[in-house]
Amino acid sequence: xxxxxxxxxxxxxxxxxxxxxxxxxxxxxxxxxxxxxxxxxxxxxxxxxxxxxxxxxxxxxxxxxxxxxxxxxxxxxxxxxxxxxxxxxxxxxxxxxxxxxxxxxxxxxxxxxxxxxxxxxxxxxxxxxxxxxxxxxxxxxxxxxxxxxxxxxxxxxxxxxxxxxxxxxxxxxxxxxxxxxxxxxxxxxxxxxxxxxxxxxxxxxxxxxxxxxxxxxxxxxxxxxxxxxxxxxxxxxxxxxxxxxxxxxxxxxxxxxxxxxxxxxxxxxxxxxxxxxxxxxxxxxxxxxxxxxxxxxxxxxxxxxxxxxxxxxxxxxxxxxxxxxxxxxxxxxxxxxxxxxxxxxxxxxxxxxxxxxxxxxxxxxxxxxxxxxxxxxxxxxxxxxxxxxxxxxxxxxxxxxxxx
Ligand code: AMP
Numbered sequence: 001x002x003x004x005x006x007x008x009x010x011x012x013x014x015x016x017x018x019x020x021x022x023x024x025x026x027x028x029x030x031x032x033x034x035x036x037x038x039x040x041x042x043x044x045x046x047x048x049x050x051x052x053x054x055x056x057x058x059x060x061x062x063x064x065x066x067x068x069x070x071x072x073x074x075x076x077x078x079x080x081x082x083x084x085x086x087x088x089x090x091x092x093x094x095x096x097x098x099x100x101x102x103x104x105x106x107x108x109x110x111x112x113x114x115x116x117x118x119x120x121x122x123x124x125x126x127x128x129x130x131x132x133x134x135x136x137x138x139x140x141x142x143x144x145x146x147x148x149x150x151x152x153x154x155x156x157x158x159x160x161x162x163x164x165x166x167x168x169x170x171x172x173x174x175x176x177x178x179x180x181x182x183x184x185x186x187x188x189x190x191x192x193x194x195x196x197x198x199x200x201x202x203x204x205x206x207x208x209x210x211x212x213x214x215x216x217x218x219x220x221x222x223x224x225x226x227x228x229x230x231x232x233x234x235x236x237x238x239x240x241x242x243x244x245x246x247x248x249x250x251x252x253x254x255x256x257x258x259x260x261x262x263x264x265x266x267x268x269x270x271x272x273x274x275x276x277x278x279x280x281x282x283x284x285x286x287x288x289x290x291x292x293x294x295x296x297x298x299x300x301x302x303x304x305x306x307x308x309x310x311x312x313x314x315x316x317x318x319x320x321x322x323x324x325x326x327x328x329x330x331x332x333x334x335x336x337x338x339x340x341x342x343x344x345x346x347x348x349x350x351x352x353x354x355x356x357x358x359x360x361x362x363x364x365x366x367x368x369x370x371x372x373x374x375x376x377x378x379x380x381x382x383x384x385x386x387x388x389x390x391x392x393x394x395x396x397x398x399x400x401x402x403x404x
Pocket of ligand 1: 202203204207226303304327328329332334362363
């Protein structure tokens with residue numbers, strides 16, 4: 001069970017070589033880091049390991065390495081410099097094209113306790129994403145202990161996130177960041193304080209099929225807004241005009257509504273909707289949005305946000321909760337006129353005493369962009385990983401870590 005993983009707090013690392021999988025997949029422009037949030041987020045785990053006398057060997061992927069030419073652009077060298085500044089100590093960068101090459105081996109053998117080495121981008125090795133044995137063995141050969149602190153990559157079984165643990169001789173643990181994700185997402189889904197209200201939005205039903213199904217089983221109330229609501233509205237017999245509809249998923253939506261009914265779960269859909277004649281182009285273009293009842297969307301209009309009555313309905317439901325998990329915006333939040341539903345819901349969550357957990361990706365972006373980040377209990381750092389967690393899947397990068 002994910003809630004019971006060994007973590008870095010009590011790990012014995014003194015004098016040991018500790019390989020730490022971080023998420024240093026930072027945005028770069030012309031070789032410069034444009035946002036160092038991910039590096040900052042990794043500091044507590046790194047500092048703890050330094051403090052406890054570990055020899056700290058860091059690794060991460062950065063971007064997608066498709067051709068050898070991508071390597072010059074996707075080196076982790078700028079991360080070593082920034083990390084050194086943030087830690088206030090030297091970070092030795094081992095610039096091996098093979099990630100674990102002569103530079104890495106000699107840098108590691110020269111380490112004293114508390115020193116830090118950063119390896120080159122793990123995706124420089126093609127086997128990384130295939131979980132190939134040779135690279136997993138190479139990584140394990142320069143370390144005694146393994147720590148995974150990269151939640152955003154935990155849904156992938158790669159050499160640096162999973163395979164390496166088969167060959168590591170010593171203990172394995174999760175870092176502080178990963179531990180926080182497990183504590184919030186894991187508790188919300190596996191052991192929520194009730195009532196548990198789950199809120200789903202975003203573009204398409206097809207992207208969240210298993211999330212919908214799993215959350216209906218786990219939550220007390222499921223709220224559906226955003227683009228995906230129109231497929232549910234159509235499946236319940238409403239005309240939805242030109243709104244985003246996934247016609248192949250109408251039966252699926254009916255099945256989910258039946259499932260909720262059978263399990264005695266409440267499933268809420270928008271009762272009114274902001275409409276416009278076309279999707280705004282550019283996305284933040286001025287739109288003359290009107291509001292109509294969800295069952296009265298004209299044939300030549302599309303629903304692009306939840307309306308004020310729905311905001312009240314959803315906010316009231318959210319305010320009854322002890323635990324709320326939210327994934328996906330309620331409308332086209334990138335447009336100020338169509339962000340009102342997402343803002344209203346974020347506001348409602350900001351005002352509750354409930355544990356509020358925001359899934360990664362667009363919902364996290366919306367909450368941050370709209371200024372509510374510090375009002376939420378937890379904003380997940382992993383888009384794909386948090387969705388898979390909400391689907392009830394076992395994430396390989398967590399599964400491979402020793403239990404406590
Ligand atoms: P997702 O990545 O699935 O969470 O979807 C997020 C995207 O859904 C955002 O870019 C929103 O603009 C978009 N979205 C939200 N509501 C609607 C809607 N009613 N129609 C079309 N797109 C929407």
